[in-house]
Amino acid sequence: MTKRIVVDPVTRIEGHLRVEAEIENGKIKDAYSSGTMVRLLEEILTGRDPRDAWAFVGRVCGVCTSTHSLTSVRCVEDALGIVVPPNAELVRNLMFCALYMHDHVVHFYHLHAMDWVDVVNALKADPKKTSELAQSISNWPKSSVGYFTDIQNRIKKFVESGQLGIFANGYWGHPAYKLPAEVNLIGLAHYLEALDWQKEIVKVQTIFGGKNPHPNYLVGGMACAIATDDVSGINAERLAYVHHLLKQGKDFIEQVYIPDLMAIASFYKDWGGIGGGLGNFMAYGDLSANGSKDPATFLFPSGVILNKDLSKVHEVDVRKNDEIQEFITNSWYDYEGGKDKGLHPWEGESKINYTGPKPPFEQLDVSQAYSFLKTPRWKGHAMEVGPLARVLIGYAKGVPAFKEVVDAALSQLQVPATALFSTLGRTAARGLECKLVATWALDFYDQLIDNIKKGDTRMANTDKFDPSTWPAEAKGVGTGEAPRGALAHYINIKDGKIANYQLVVPTTWNASPRDGKGQRSAYEAALLDTPVHDPNLPLEIIRTIHSFDPCLACSVHIYDEHGNHVSRVSVLGE
Amino acid sequence: MPFFPSREMPTYLEEATRKGYSRRDFAKFCTMMGAFMGLEASGVAQVTQALETKKRLPVIWLHFQECTCCSESFIRSSHPMVADLLLDQISLDYSETLMAASGFQAEEAMKHTMEKHKGEYILCVEGSVPTAADGVYCMIGGKTSLQILEEAAENAKAIIAWGSCASNGCVQAAKPNPTSATPIHKLVKGKTVIKVPGCPPIGEVMAGVIVHVVTFDRLPELDNIGRPKAFYSKRVHDTCYRRPFYDAGLYVESFDDQNAKKGYCLYKVGCKGPSTYNACGVMRWNNGVSFPIQSGHGCFGCSEENYWDNGRLYERASAFPGFGIEADADKVGMAALGVTAGALAVHAVATNLRKKKLVSNLEKEGKQSEKDLE
Numbered sequence: 001m002t003k004r005i006v007v008d009p010v011t012r013i014e015g016h017l018r019v020e021a022e023i024e025n026g027k028i029k030d031a032y033s034s035g036t037m038v039r040l041l042e043e044i045l046t047g048r049d050p051r052d053a054w055a056f057v058g059r060v061c062g063v064c065t066s067t068h069s070l071t072s073v074r075c076v077e078d079a080l081g082i083v084v085p086p087n088a089e090l091v092r093n094l095m096f097c098a099l100y101m102h103d104h105v106v107h108f109y110h111l112h113a114m115d116w117v118d119v120v121n122a123l124k125a126d127p128k129k130t131s132e133l134a135q136s137i138s139n140w141p142k143s144s145v146g147y148f149t150d151i152q153n154r155i156k157k158f159v160e161s162g163q164l165g166i167f168a169n170g171y172w173g174h175p176a177y178k179l180p181a182e183v184n185l186i187g188l189a190h191y192l193e194a195l196d197w198q199k200e201i202v203k204v205q206t207i208f209g210g211k212n213p214h215p216n217y218l219v220g221g222m223a224c225a226i227a228t229d230d231v232s233g234i235n236a237e238r239l240a241y242v243h244h245l246l247k248q249g250k251d252f253i254e255q256v257y258i259p260d261l262m263a264i265a266s267f268y269k270d271w272g273g274i275g276g277g278l279g280n281f282m283a284y285g286d287l288s289a290n291g292s293k294d295p296a297t298f299l300f301p302s303g304v305i306l307n308k309d310l311s312k313v314h315e316v317d318v319r320k321n322d323e324i325q326e327f328i329t330n331s332w333y334d335y336e337g338g339k340d341k342g343l344h345p346w347e348g349e350s351k352i353n354y355t356g357p358k359p360p361f362e363q364l365d366v367s368q369a370y371s372f373l374k375t376p377r378w379k380g381h382a383m384e385v386g387p388l389a390r391v392l393i394g395y396a397k398g399v400p401a402f403k404e405v406v407d408a409a410l411s412q413l414q415v416p417a418t419a420l421f422s423t424l425g426r427t428a429a430r431g432l433e434c435k436l437v438a439t440w441a442l443d444f445y446d447q448l449i450d451n452i453k454k455g456d457t458r459m460a461n462t463d464k465f466d467p468s469t470w471p472a473e474a475k476g477v478g479t480g481e482a483p484r485g486a487l488a489h490y491i492n493i494k495d496g497k498i499a500n501y502q503l504v505v506p507t508t509w510n511a512s513p514r515d516g517k518g519q520r521s522a523y524e525a526a527l528l529d530t531p532v533h534d535p536n537l538p539l540e541i542i543r544t545i546h547s548f549d550p551c552l553a554c555s556v557h558i559y560d561e562h563g564n565h566v567s568r569v570s571v572l573g574e
Numbered sequence: 575m576p577f578f579p580s581r582e583m584p585t586y587l588e589e590a591t592r593k594g595y596s597r598r599d600f601a602k603f604c605t606m607m608g609a610f611m612g613l614e615a616s617g618v619a620q621v622t623q624a625l626e627t628k629k630r631l632p633v634i635w636l637h638f639q640e641c642t643c644c645s646e647s648f649i650r651s652s653h654p655m656v657a658d659l660l661l662d663q664i665s666l667d668y669s670e671t672l673m674a675a676s677g678f679q680a681e682e683a684m685k686h687t688m689e690k691h692k693g694e695y696i697l698c699v700e701g702s703v704p705t706a707a708d709g710v711y712c713m714i715g716g717k718t719s720l721q722i723l724e725e726a727a728e729n730a731k732a733i734i735a736w737g738s739c740a741s742n743g744c745v746q747a748a749k750p751n752p753t754s755a756t757p758i759h760k761l762v763k764g765k766t767v768i769k770v771p772g773c774p775p776i777g778e779v780m781a782g783v784i785v786h787v788v789t790f791d792r793l794p795e796l797d798n799i800g801r802p803k804a805f806y807s808k809r810v811h812d813t814c815y816r817r818p819f820y821d822a823g824l825y826v827e828s829f830d831d832q833n834a835k836k837g838y839c840l841y842k843v844g845c846k847g848p849s850t851y852n853a854c855g856v857m858r859w860n861n862g863v864s865f866p867i868q869s870g871h872g873c874f875g876c877s878e879e880n881y882w883d884n885g886r887l888y889e890r891a892s893a894f895p896g897f898g899i900e901a902d903a904d905k906v907g908m909a910a911l912g913v914t915a916g917a918l919a920v921h922a923v924a925t926n927l928r929k930k931k932l933v934s935n936l937e938k939e940g941k942q943s944e945k946d947l948e
Contacts, residue, residue, distance in 0.1 A: 016637075016714050036713040038704075039639055039746035040753055044882075052887040055874065059745040062643020062774060114674045154661065163630050163665040168683045170674030195657045199650040199777070203863045210866035211859040212650065213643040213774055214876075218829060223871035225834040232816070232837020232868070241863075352752075354710045361716040372711075460830035465888075542676055 017511055017550055019523065020364060021541060023532050028541070031520075031527035032366045033511050035373040040352065045501040050076045050493050051465070053501060054217045057489065060503065061551055065213040066099050066205060067482040068489070068503070074292050075489040076219045079476025085458035088221035089291045090448040091208050094242065095215065096287065097441035098204035101249045103483040104387075104434040105201075105257055107549045109187075109194040112427065115543045116264050117179060117187035120172035123156055125185035133182050138259040142193065151189045171539045178267045187264065190256055201249040207238050221460030226452060234459075239452075243445055250438040261431040265413055265424060272415050275423030275544040277526030279308040280381050281389035282316060282509070284488065286481035287440065289447055299401070299440055300433075300481050303393045304378060308421055310396040316378065318479055318488050321347070324504065327375040330368075330513035332356060340516050342377065345490040345502035346475060375512040375521060376504050384522040385485025385509045386548060391429040392420065405432040423526070426547040467496035482506050484549050507551045523548060630665040631788055632687050632695040634726055637670045638719040639712050639746050639755055640701030643774040644737040645671040650777035652861035659781060663788045667695070681715060688729060696787065697730035699723065702739045702746060703761055704753035711753040720761065727762045732793055734768045734783060735759065738876060741769040741801075748882035759800060766793060769800040773876035776857055779805045801851070810847035810873050813855030816840065834870060844888040845872030852877040 021031040045056055053076060058069035070092055077084060084092075127148040134143040159167070171177075179187070202212040208224045209215020216223055227233025285302030288294050295302055303313040318324055325342030328335055334351045335341050343349065355369050364370045377383075394402030409428060410417060419425055464470065470493065478489045485506030492500040510522040520528075523545060532540050637645075649656045649672075660666055666673070668684040675683055687695055701719075704711035709718030727733060735758040738744035746755040759767040770783055783802055786794045794802040811817065819825070820839040827833060827842060841848070847855075850873055854865040866873050872888075875881040885891065 016712065037639060038711045038753065039755070040711075041745065043750065043752045044745065044748045049886045049888075055887060056745055056748075056882070059641050059643070059773065062641040062646050065643060065646065110672065119674065158661050161630070163632070163667075165630070165660060165665040165667060166669060166673045168667060168673070168675060168686075169679035171679075192657045195649065196655055199652055199655075199860065202650065203860050206860040206863040206869075208869060210864055210869035210871055211776075211854075213646045216866055216869065216871035218871065221830060223829055223834075224869045225830050227835040227837070230835060230837055233835055233870070354707055356710070357716075358708070359710060359713050359716055359718045360721060363716075457835075458830065462828045462830065465828065536678075538676075 017507075018364070019527070019541070019545060020366065021527055021538075023535055026531055026533070028527045028530045028532060031524045032364065032370060033373075033513065033521065033523040034364055034371040035507075035511060036371075038352065038372040042501050042503070045498050048498050049467070049496070050079070050491060050498050051219045051467075053491070053498060054219070057501075057503065058214050058217070060505070062213045063551055064099065064103055064483045066095055066209070066215050066217070067480070067487065069215070069217040070096065071478040071480045071482075071487050071489045073217050073219050073478070074480065075476045075478030075491045076493075077476070078293075078478055079474040079491055079493050080219075080464050080470055082220050082461055082464050084221050084291055085456075085461055086289065087226060087448060087451055087456060087459050088461075089289060090444050090451065091222050091224070091459070092217075093287060093289070093444045094246075094441060094448070095205050095208055097437050097444065098201055098245070098249070100434060100437045100483055101253060101441070102198055102201045103549075104430050105194055105253065106198050107483075108257060108261065108427075108431065109191045111549070112546045113187055113191055113264075114170060115539065115546055116177070116268060117191075118172055118174075118177040118184050119155070119167055119170065119188055120159065121177065121179075121181050122184035122188040123152060123159065123181075125152065125181035127152060127185070130182040130185045133263075134186055137263050138255050140255040140259075142189075148185055148189060151192065152185060155188060171537050174533070174537055174539050176533055176539050179264065180267075183263055183267065187260060190260055193256065194252075197249075197252050201245055204242050204245050207242055208234070218460055220462055220465055221458075223460070225459055226457040228452065228457070239445075239449065243442075246438075246441045246445060250442065253434055253438045258431055258435055261428060262409070262412055265428055268424060269413065269415055269419070271424040271543070272413075272419030272422045274530055274540075275426070275526045275547060276421040277528075278382055278384050278520075278522050279306075279421060280378075280383050281305040281392050282378055282383040282385055282486055283390045283393045283481060284316065284318060284479040284486040286479075287437075289444065292478065292480060299436075300390050301394055301397050301399060303397065304383070305389075305392055305396055306381065308418075310392065310417075313393060313396050318477055320344075323379055324488070325377055325380075326504065326508075327377060327515050328369075329375065329516035330366075331371055331374050332369050333374065345488070345504055346477075346492065346500070348490065348500065348502035369513075371513040373508050373512045375515045376509055377515060377519075380517075382515070382519050382521050382525070383486075383509050384526075385506045386426070387430040387433050387483075387485075388420070388426040389485060390481060391433055401436055402432075405435060423544045423547040430549065470496060473499075484551055485509060510548050511550060523550075630663060631784075632691040633664045633666050633669075633698060633784075634684055634687055634695055634730075635666060635669040635671075635698040635700065636719075636722065636726060638699065638701030638703050638723070638739075639753070640737070640739045642671060642700070644700045644739075644780070645669070647774035647777045648736075648780045650860055651781035653778060654781055654785060656781070659784065664696075664784060684726070688726065692729045694731055695729075696732055696734060696784075697726050698734045698736055699740045699758050700736045702743045702755040702757055704746075705756050705761075706752070706754035723758070723761060727765060730765060732766045732768065732787075733758060733762060734770060735800075736770055736780065737775055738771045738773045738881070741771040742879045744773055745882055748880075766796075767800055768793065768796060768802060771801065771806070771877040772852060775877070776805075776853060776859055778857060778861070779853055805853040805857075806851045806877070808851065808853070808856070810850045810852055810855050810867070813853075814847055814867055815855070816867055829870070840867055840870070840872040842890055843872055844874070844886070844890065846875035846878070846881070846885070846891055847873040848891055849884075850875040850878050850881075 016037040018034040018036050022029045054069040054072040057072045060068045128145050130148040131143055131145045205212040205215040225233045228235050282304045283302050285295055285298040285300050287299040288297040290297050304316050321344035325344055327342045332354045334353045395406050474493045476491050480487050488504045490502045512521040514520050526544050530540050530544055532538055667687040703719045709720045712719040735741045740758045743755045743757050794804055797803050816839050820841055824838045825842040826838050826840050858865045874887050
């Protein structure tokens with residue numbers, strides 16, 4: 001039997017990340033990214049019912065909640081040759097879209113905005129000017145002088161209480177903050193509005209999946225039966241609710257998120273030249289009414305871009321064992337065949353072997369293994385995955401939807417296409433794809449209504465739900481685009497049980513340690529040459545790390561040019 | 575004396591006076607604070623006033639082995655809305671998910687709260703603590719999660735264990751629990767640990783626990799295993815709107831069948847509602863929109879201890895030990911269903927007989943709890 005174990009999906013998606021950076025002449029000379037939390041979920045999955053896997057792996061991440069469950073049912077369905085009814089594909093797509101809308105907005109306002117928006121400075125804004133500015137960039141109704149005055153007073157009172165809560169010890173007043181007070185006030189007002197808004201859009205998942213976070217999925221379809229004439233099923237009221245939520249979500253994205261993104265970006269154009277990183281991008285593609293097996297109809301196309309060359313998009317095949325491989329040269333694992341081997345996930349193994357310093361420690365020894373993350377490679381190349389990769393691949397392939405939003409943004413900001421390869425480009429790409437997804441969601445909704453109207457009310461294919469109908473052995477792969485990038489789950493099934501389950505997740509591509517050849521992964525590469533005004537207040541590092549939307553809580557160590565320890569900064573993701 | 579003197583504990587002025595500073599020194603300090611915060615002179619008077627008066631409840635929120643679904647659920651709360659909670663009721667001084675500061679500055683903020691509000695802050699923990707391999711499976715800032723927990727717990731007024739990870743270990747503690755993921759109450763001694771299990775708990779339940787403390791100035795009443803009675807004293811089964819179908823012996827036989835479209839009971843496709851204590855059937859999720867059973871999937875008992883090892887998802891509850899009286903219903907159901915309409919009627923009668931037993935048990939329970947109340 002193949003040796004399995006190890007690989008913690010948790011560290012890859014939601015755990016604790018640490019970055020150590022060397023600074024020389026006010027710039028980052030080198031950086032090391034380390035995942036420092038592990039749950040060994042793959043070991044726990046061994047021997048369990050493949051139909052249950054979605055629930056276990058759903059718990060990999062509660063932020064991009066549902067994305068692992070979706071990918072898991074896809075991989076089991078792939079292994080067992082189960083074809084999912086069209087309604088279930090559409091419902092899964094609606095839940096996917098709701099996740100993107102939620103996740104990207106929350107990332108922008110609650111996880112990333114305070115890297116760009118100076119909250120304390122917002123107290124100096126003139127509410128009248130703020131109102132004029134807000135009305136000049138959007139027709140969002142909450143934009144009166146009174147509205148901004150109220151927000152400002154509320155925050156003033158909060159600050160004056162002396163208990164700064166979540167705003168305590170922020171980098172307020174740092175010279176890298178460039179926004180006028182009025183833009184800061186708009187950002188702050190929308191931070192609070194988005195906090196209120198985000199609890200609404202997730203209700204799409206609640207209606208179909210029963211709860212959020214962690215809605216329910218089902219191998220073979222979805223559990224929410226369509227029953228147009230029963231109060232317990234998906235009926236006209238439920239569907240109208242979904243439609244209302246999607247429209248409301250789209251309004252917020254178009255009238256608040258995108259105008260704010262553009263307004264803020266216009267003051268940080270220099271960040272269009274910082275944080276570019278690898279220049280290699282990969283997407284597996286996703287979002288089709290026909291499910292994940294029909295790449296030709298993907299709204300997010302698949303492909304690979306190498307060396308920022310947009311003239312050529314390479315094909316990617318996740319099943320080929322010479323394309324996707326995971327390395328552990330600098331990871332706290334061992335392979336049976338040796339530390340330098342690369343393994344395809346279907347043959348994946350990983351015996352945990354922590355060789356780092358004994359805690360409490362001040363710094364990692366990066367001359368040896370320094371992370372709980374493995375290092376995945378595509379044909380030996382390091383890849384960036386995520387919104388920027390998806391948008392660039394759509395753009396390079398000439399897909400009209402992507403051409404339109406990207407060209408419009410570039411011309412609005414008056415920056416060249418090369419500005420896309422940057423921290424700013426990554427943050428902007430997230431907004432642009434969110435706008436597309438909000439539109440696509442309504443299309444999927446219409447398709448669902450059409451289907452039901454035609455009399456198709458099937459929601460699950462249970463022909464092969466019973467394990468007695470399965471072959472003795474089967475293997476499958478599920479792929480998709482999580483909000484943070486290309487995601488694949490691999491399963492081997494033997495005698496109705498999970499024999500091996502491996503996840504290769506976006507954060508592993510982006511945040512992994514360097515490989516045996518010394519090639520950096522995306523985070524480490526993107527941090528190179530980033531200017532750091534004051535190593536004690538490493539705002540700039542956090543900007544670039546956050547632009548990836550890390551699904552980890554992180555910790556950044558910084559060194560001055562003499563290699564002395566200067567300060568520790570945890571970058572707190574989600 | 576109130577349980578939480580924090581709201582009446584020494585103000586900045588009182589403490590300054592106690593330490594021998596004059597009122598004049600205090601005014602200077604306030605002016606400096608005002609300048610630091612970028613306030614105009616007119617704002618300084620308000621700073622002075624605020625520092626002389628009321629405090630919001632200080633809260634430190636830690637993350638260990640978890641997926642952040644608890645924090646995500648918390649911000650889904652609709653009443654109170656989290657913005658209101660954060661701005662008006664509590665001072666969330668450390669939260670990896672929401673705070674502006676990072677690392678060194680974040681840790682400073684936590685240290686400050688631990689010293690300044692010693693014995694007065696609420697410690698919230700999201701996630702389990704891995705004790706295998708000397709704790710290296712979860713390290714933050716070069717320290718193990720166990721070291722961090724011990725430091726933060728020492729002077730906490732009370733501890734809230736958010737979600738199943740902190741309450742019972744959740745998914746990483748499922749067999750074989752390779753990292754020895756351990757829930758909080760097993761590691762912290764001599765402190766009240768309020769368990770709020772669920773994967774995640776309902777957002778309004780989480781906010782509700784905090785609001786209970788702030789509003790009533792005391793901890794919520796807990797059951798014998800440490801869960802707030804307000805939200806965990808009823809089985810999902812007993813509060814389920816599909817319960818009448820269970821009692822009548824009408825079940826979904828497989829997903830998306832005709833019975834599923836009629837909203838029949840999900841017991842036979844694995845619903846663990848009969849052995850799960852949670853508020854889902856009453857409060858529902860995301861401001862009452864739905865809950866798993868309403869959306870056609872059985873409850874899989876995410877708020878129960880060891881639920882990952884307590885039977886497979888689609889396995890009938892009666893098939894594993896410890897299910898008790900409900901096993902009878904299943905046997906009757908299996909014999910009856912799919913045979914004849916007559917048999918179904920017999921089953922319904924049998925179910926009703928069994929229900930009588932259940933009702934009499936409930937009556938006994940009721941009498942016992944009346945006694946307890948007295």
